[in-house]
Amino acid sequence: MKSFFCFVLLLMLSFVSCKESSVIEPIVEKTIVINNFEVQKKDLVLNQIEGKWYYKNEPFNGFSVKHHPNGILSEKMGYLNGKREGVAKRWEPDGTLRIQSYYKQNRLVGSYKVWWQNGELAEESTYVDGALEGTQKMWYPNGILAKERQLSNGKEKGLQKAWLQNGKLYVNYEAKNGRIFGMRRANSCYQLEDEVVIRN
Structure with a gap:
């Protein structure tokens, strides 16, 4: 009797294991690494027809930066193949973070946050x-x-x-x-x- 029960259990397990899984696999986006090369934003040239930023006649890969007159960083934005990509940040002259957004091929995506100069959150939005x-x-x-x-x-x-x-x-x-x-x-x-x- 015990062996019959084990046989039935084994048979049932084999049928269950053959059933196709209906679990939906999440789509994982590939992580993009942007070259850690920085240039002044004023040195980039925008080709408005292509929607691409160029540095020395080549589509730019790296980060553009701007500074306030006091030398504090005012903006840092990533580029991949001439298009805005990844995180973009802007700061106040005192170094307070003002705006943080994300780009994918020149389009805003994901979280978009703005802060008041006192550090309080001013806006929180999502872009698709x-x-x-x-x-x-x-x-x-x-x-x-x-x-x-x-x-x-x-x-x-x-x-x-x-x-x-x-x-x-x-x-x-x-x-x-x-x-x-x-x-x-x-x-x-x-x-x-x-x-x-x-x-x-």
Whole structure:
């Protein structure tokens, strides 16, 4: 009996192992390494027709840099085969990071962040193939949320909200198919009913 049970178990395991797997494999992008060669941005020449940056008549591979008059780095941007690639950063004259973004073949991709001079986050967005996508948030210099937008392919889609510095909601509408439903600069004494304004 014990041997029969083992045989059945072995048979079942062999059938299970032959079944095709339906697990979706994630696509892993190849890591791109940019040459650590730096030149002044003013030494690069943009060919606007090709959308490529050239250094000494060759598509540039490396990093362009700019400096503030006080010598502090103001900008550093990567290039691969003449196109902006990888991380791009900008700094204030005091060295405070101002903007951090990412490029892939001249198009903004991924996280885009902006900071106020006091170090507080000012904006956080996401780009997909050069267009804003998903939730975009903006803050006042004191860290209070100022705006929250929903975007799809660079256009407003969904709920859009904005607040005054005291935290009071003053913009609240929904963008749908290029139309706006709701109130811009809304006071709480108004409401929408079937897209018609009703005064309380």
